[in-house]
Amino acid sequence: MVELSHDSRPIIGRGPPLGATFLTLALLSIGLMVADVRYNQLATVRELLSSAAYPVQRAVDLPFRARDWITGSFADRSRLRQENLELTARLRLANLQLQRFAALEDENRRLRDMRENSAGVADRVLVASILNVDLDPFRHRVLVDKGAREGVFKGQAVLDAEGIFGQVAQVHTETAEVILISDAEHAIPVQSNRSGLRTIAVGTGDSERLSLPFVTVESDLKAGDLLLSTGIGGVFPRGYPVAEVTRVDRSAAATFALVDARPTARLDRNREVLLVWFTPPVPVTEPAAPPATGPTSATADAAASQTEAAPQTEAAPEAPR
Amino acid sequence: MRPSNFTRRLIYWASVAAGLVLAIVPLPEWLGAARPDFALLAVLYWILASPRIAGLGYAWLAGLFLDVLRGMTLGQHALAFVLVAFLAHRSQLRMRMFPILHQAGAVMLLLAVYHFVIFWTDGLTGHGHTGWNRWLPVLSGALLWPLIVAAGDTLTRRSR
Numbered sequence: 001m002v003e004l005s006h007d008s009r010p011i012i013g014r015g016p017p018l019g020a021t022f023l024t025l026a027l028l029s030i031g032l033m034v035a036d037v038r039y040n041q042l043a044t045v046r047e048l049l050s051s052a053a054y055p056v057q058r059a060v061d062l063p064f065r066a067r068d069w070i071t072g073s074f075a076d077r078s079r080l081r082q083e084n085l086e087l088t089a090r091l092r093l094a095n096l097q098l099q100r101f102a103a104l105e106d107e108n109r110r111l112r113d114m115r116e117n118s119a120g121v122a123d124r125v126l127v128a129s130i131l132n133v134d135l136d137p138f139r140h141r142v143l144v145d146k147g148a149r150e151g152v153f154k155g156q157a158v159l160d161a162e163g164i165f166g167q168v169a170q171v172h173t174e175t176a177e178v179i180l181i182s183d184a185e186h187a188i189p190v191q192s193n194r195s196g197l198r199t200i201a202v203g204t205g206d207s208e209r210l211s212l213p214f215v216t217v218e219s220d221l222k223a224g225d226l227l228l229s230t231g232i233g234g235v236f237p238r239g240y241p242v243a244e245v246t247r248v249d250r251s252a253a254a255t256f257a258l259v260d261a262r263p264t265a266r267l268d269r270n271r272e273v274l275l276v277w278f279t280p281p282v283p284v285t286e287p288a289a290p291p292a293t294g295p296t297s298a299t300a301d302a303a304a305s306q307t308e309a310a311p312q313t314e315a316a317p318e319a320p321r
Numbered sequence: 322m323r324p325s326n327f328t329r330r331l332i333y334w335a336s337v338a339a340g341l342v343l344a345i346v347p348l349p350e351w352l353g354a355a356r357p358d359f360a361l362l363a364v365l366y367w368i369l370a371s372p373r374i375a376g377l378g379y380a381w382l383a384g385l386f387l388d389v390l391r392g393m394t395l396g397q398h399a400l401a402f403v404l405v406a407f408l409a410h411r412s413q414l415r416m417r418m419f420p421i422l423h424q425a426g427a428v429m430l431l432l433a434v435y436h437f438v439i440f441w442t443d444g445l446t447g448h449g450h451t452g453w454n455r456w457l458p459v460l461s462g463a464l465l466w467p468l469i470v471a472a473g474d475t476l477t478r479r480s481r
Contacts, residue, residue, distance in 0.1 A: 021377045025399075028381075056390060057390065064347070135392055143392070
């Protein structure tokens with residue numbers, strides 16, 4: 001039982017009455033929420049507060065980093081040798097493939113130059129590592145250790161070695177919050193590598209599954225197809241792997257097929273990601289009428305017009321509800 | 322010898338800060354959804370143990386900092402914290418007389434209110450996760466309450 005102490009509730013004349021304090025603070029919080037969500041007015045306040053939060057997040061991250069460092073520095077010799085051998089072999093293979101790719105890329109660039117469309121390829125990348133911090137078990141967001149100081153901007157594409165990872169949802173001074181492609185509020189335009197079919201891949205909240213809700217029953221898509229980013233919308237660079245189709249379920253009665261895909265990026269295991277700068281292939285034009293209602297219909301809208309790839313993040317200014 | 326108000330304040334702040342840190346420490350995935358709201362439990366304990374120190378303003382600040390730490394809509398946790406703190410303040414004279422299991426039940430009710438506010442504001446801002454597992458912290462928090470009380474009482478007794 002909680003022990004009784006000398007200070008119980010104040011009797012008379014100690015500060016304002018409880019109800020008034022409560023009401024003031026509650027109204028203040030509601031005001032904050034409205035300002036943050038509706039009017040997006042709190043960028044500077046958030047930035048200030050998040051620089052106060054940064055040391056805490058760093059402190060939480062530190063022991064994990066130390067453990068990695070220690071296991072890294074005391075790894076035994078035979079394992080390192082083994083690893084080294086494997087890596088050398090893989091590098092040789094990769095170099096071999098790269099030689100072919102270099103020629104292909106040159107050719108591709110030449111062909112694109114002829115069509116005056118050489119943009120859309122990543123210009124500059126920055127390696128960022130993910131902080132060991134749990135943000136929310138129900139949102140697929142991570143915190144990376146690069147922020148506005150390194151020139152990170154909102155809506156920037158984030159990749160890993162295997163494919164598209166997500167995009168920057170919020171930038172702080174030292175850190176940035178990345179929304180993964182598997183977050184239930186994220187949608188990304190994709191294209192099947194085999195058939196060229198274009199559609200939208202929507203996150204499901206499960207890091208092993210994306211859903212493709214706008215594939216009609218008769219469209220050419222089957223399990224095993226690789227889905228690439230299209231570059232439409234100007235958020236992601238084109239031609240990077242996003243996911244592999246795992247299941248196509250066609251029921252004759254329905255208009256749309258049930259299609260699932262598994263992200264190629266290692267969303268739940270990766271420690272290092274790449275922040276990418278590139279020139280968007282086409283100038284992004286603002287849609288005349290912004291999507292009208294909640295996340296789902298905004299996604300449908302995006303599917304219909306095939307122009308916008310922005311996720312429905314809470315801070316997106318162009319997504320009024 | 323009673324602990325001075327200053328030491329009590331220090332312990333109060335240290336425990337709430339520890340709760341805030343525990344709110345973002347990585348947990349295994351299967352445990353992540355059931356993470357107890359340590360910061361709120363610390364605030365609740367102090368409201369019952371020394372209500373004069375643990376005012377509503379501090380609870381609000383703790384909630385706001387939690388919003389910033391987890392990158393949520395600003396004010397969301399702050400609102401939930403201040404509401405729960407208010408309810409606890411209102412009923413603290415009764416609650417501190419409860420036997421510990423009874424008290425854990427009352428804490429469970431408060432946690433349910435807290436999570437309802439979060440759920441509700443989540444829905445308003447368009448982030449609804451409607452699975453059953455978002456209510457797990459209510460249970461885990463209530464189960465943890467006797468431990469929190471034991472730890473808190475030990476701490477304050479030592480500082481006497």
